[in-house]
Amino acid sequence: MSCFERFNPATVFIFFNCVIVSGIFTMNPVITVISLAGAVLLWIVMPGRKNKKIHIYTALMTLACMVFNPVFGHNGATVIAVVNNHNITVEAGLYGLFLGFMLSAAVYWFASFSKIMTADKIIYITAFISQKAALVITMALRFIPLYLNKARQINNTQKALGLYKDETIVSRVRGAARVLSVLLTYMIEKTIITSDSMAARGYSARRRRNFSLYSFGAGDIVFLAVSVIFTACTVYASSKGALVYDFYPYADVPSTQPLALTGCVGYGVLCISPSIAEGGSRLKWRYLKSKISHSDIRLPIR
Amino acid sequence: MTVIKSEKLRRALSVVIPFVFIPAVVLSGVLVFRSKNYSYGIFAVAVLSVLLFICGFDRKKTGTRRLVLISAAVAMACVGRAVCSFIPAVNPITAITVLFAVYLGSEAGFMTGAFSALISNIFAGQGVWTPFQMFAWGMIGFFAGVFAKYLENHTVRLCVYVFFAGLVYSFIMDVWSVMWAYNAFNLKYYIASVTSAAPYTAVYAVSNVIFILLLKKPFSEKLGRIKVKYGI
Numbered sequence: 001m002s003c004f005e006r007f008n009p010a011t012v013f014i015f016f017n018c019v020i021v022s023g024i025f026t027m028n029p030v031i032t033v034i035s036l037a038g039a040v041l042l043w044i045v046m047p048g049r050k051n052k053k054i055h056i057y058t059a060l061m062t063l064a065c066m067v068f069n070p071v072f073g074h075n076g077a078t079v080i081a082v083v084n085n086h087n088i089t090v091e092a093g094l095y096g097l098f099l100g101f102m103l104s105a106a107v108y109w110f111a112s113f114s115k116i117m118t119a120d121k122i123i124y125i126t127a128f129i130s131q132k133a134a135l136v137i138t139m140a141l142r143f144i145p146l147y148l149n150k151a152r153q154i155n156n157t158q159k160a161l162g163l164y165k166d167e168t169i170v171s172r173v174r175g176a177a178r179v180l181s182v183l184l185t186y187m188i189e190k191t192i193i194t195s196d197s198m199a200a201r202g203y204s205a206r207r208r209r210n211f212s213l214y215s216f217g218a219g220d221i222v223f224l225a226v227s228v229i230f231t232a233c234t235v236y237a238s239s240k241g242a243l244v245y246d247f248y249p250y251a252d253v254p255s256t257q258p259l260a261l262t263g264c265v266g267y268g269v270l271c272i273s274p275s276i277a278e279g280g281s282r283l284k285w286r287y288l289k290s291k292i293s294h295s296d297i298r299l300p301i302r
Numbered sequence: 303m304t305v306i307k308s309e310k311l312r313r314a315l316s317v318v319i320p321f322v323f324i325p326a327v328v329l330s331g332v333l334v335f336r337s338k339n340y341s342y343g344i345f346a347v348a349v350l351s352v353l354l355f356i357c358g359f360d361r362k363k364t365g366t367r368r369l370v371l372i373s374a375a376v377a378m379a380c381v382g383r384a385v386c387s388f389i390p391a392v393n394p395i396t397a398i399t400v401l402f403a404v405y406l407g408s409e410a411g412f413m414t415g416a417f418s419a420l421i422s423n424i425f426a427g428q429g430v431w432t433p434f435q436m437f438a439w440g441m442i443g444f445f446a447g448v449f450a451k452y453l454e455n456h457t458v459r460l461c462v463y464v465f466f467a468g469l470v471y472s473f474i475m476d477v478w479s480v481m482w483a484y485n486a487f488n489l490k491y492y493i494a495s496v497t498s499a500a501p502y503t504a505v506y507a508v509s510n511v512i513f514i515l516l517l518k519k520p521f522s523e524k525l526g527r528i529k530v531k532y533g534i
Binding site: 020021022024025026027072073099103106107110113114117119122129130131132133135136137138139140141142143144146147148151173174177180181183184185187188190191192194195196198199203204235238239241244 | 331333334335336338341342345353356357359360364365366367369370371372373374376377378380381382384385413417420421424427428429430482483485490491494516517520521524525528532
């Protein structure tokens with residue numbers, strides 16, 4: 001079980017907002033690299049089945065950015081080649097590389113986000129903004145498997161009735177459209193029944209409240225405090241202009257003034273905090289498991 | 303939504319949030335993220351306008367039947383996207399959103415489009431593009447509802463609308479990718495990104511028209527019927 005599953009979804013949502021927004025809207029090579037490293041680390045540390053293709057995908061994307069940026073952008077002072085009267089510069093290539101890093105970081109962050117934020121948590125978050133919206137999402141999520149199942153049934157019925165010819169693409173598409181049409185009728189009738197029974201049970205009679213099992217514990221407070229404080233560091237440094245970095249005309253070494261360092265270190269702590277929480281809970285589990293010895297397990301006396 | 307009991311405070315918030323809070327968030331962000339101010343601005347505007355729509359939807363009295371019908375439409379669009387996912391760039395979300403918007407009004411259209419994007423992305427993959435997809439599909443639905451009088455019972459106009467909606471959807475997404483990557487609207491990069499996406503855009507726009515041709519008749523008959531029968 002992921003340690004994130006025990007956090008309140010609001011905490012996790014706020015953390016991801018902080019890390020993604022301050023990461024992708026600060027074009028500073030150090031911040032970008034930290035963001036990518038933190039995102040990859042979290043992706044690796046997180047338990048569960050993971051898609052291995054993501055690494056290939058991000059690598060290809062970074063490569064594509066690095067190659068194509070100099071083709072379209074001709075700024076920069078260090079010219080390595082001239083093609084068709086256009087300069088191919090080192091700076092444009094570097095910009096492309098870091099752009100690729102930034103995009104890859106966003107891909108990794110969102111991959112972890114999608115893995116943690118399951119549908120029930122999205123409903124919980126939405127209920128803060130609007131209960132009606134949360135209700136719409138809840139019902140839609142319930143209807144999806146229902147409709148898929150119903151569509152299969154309708155399809156089989158159509159086949160059994162002999163109305164189905166899957167010889168050409170046109171007839172297949174027509175068959176699919178007929179299934180959809182039948183599904184629509186079913187859906188509308190069902191909708192009316194559902195809404196009427198909702199009304200009969202007192203929906204919209206008074207103000208509604210939402211129920212959830214998530215609690216807000218000490219862990220949430222610590223994690224929330226960490227994300228807010230260290231985001232504030234980065235945002236402060238950013239607002240003072242310490243993190244502004246220009247690739248053109250020369251790609252210099254990023255500034256090392258104290259304010260810039262504060263921003264980068266703050267962002268680093270922010271990025272690494274979920275991995276620490278995750279890894280820490282994993283270590284704790286290992287430790288507790290090692291303490292469970294055979295002598296502790298009491299077998300029932302026969 | 304956290305229940306605010308005081309009527310006065312609620313009324314004050316409904317003025318303060320759209321006219322003070324949202325511009326403040328956008329402006330302060332633009333000042334903070336200087337090196338990426340334009341892309342932050344456009345992102346914040348997309349997110350907040352979707353939020354504003356949802357809050358407005360929450361405040362209004364919506365009939366239970368209409369509410370359930372919207373969620374059914376969302377589910378249908380998501381099922382359509384899941385079923386069509388084996389063909390790249392083809393999904394019926396635009397077509398279904400537009401058809402529902404024409405018969406159920408602009409607000410239902412916006413909600414159908416926006417929530418279809420959000421929920422189908424649970425399966426298809428969330429990303430920075432989610433708010434933009436919500437915004438783009440929501441707006442397509444919204445304007446279909448606004449022009450419902452011209453589009454209703456008129457297959458050719460509907461096809462033209464959906465074709466251009468497909469193009470506009472792709473162009474909005476391209477604007478975002480260029481703004482994000484280069485923080486300024488650079489026409490050269492924009493043209494490059496539009497041309498590289500051209501086959502997808504073309505397939506998408508044409509597939510929308512095909513979906514409308516297939517779905518127009520059953521949708522107009524059935525949605526028209528329940529509108530009369532149940533007074534939605």
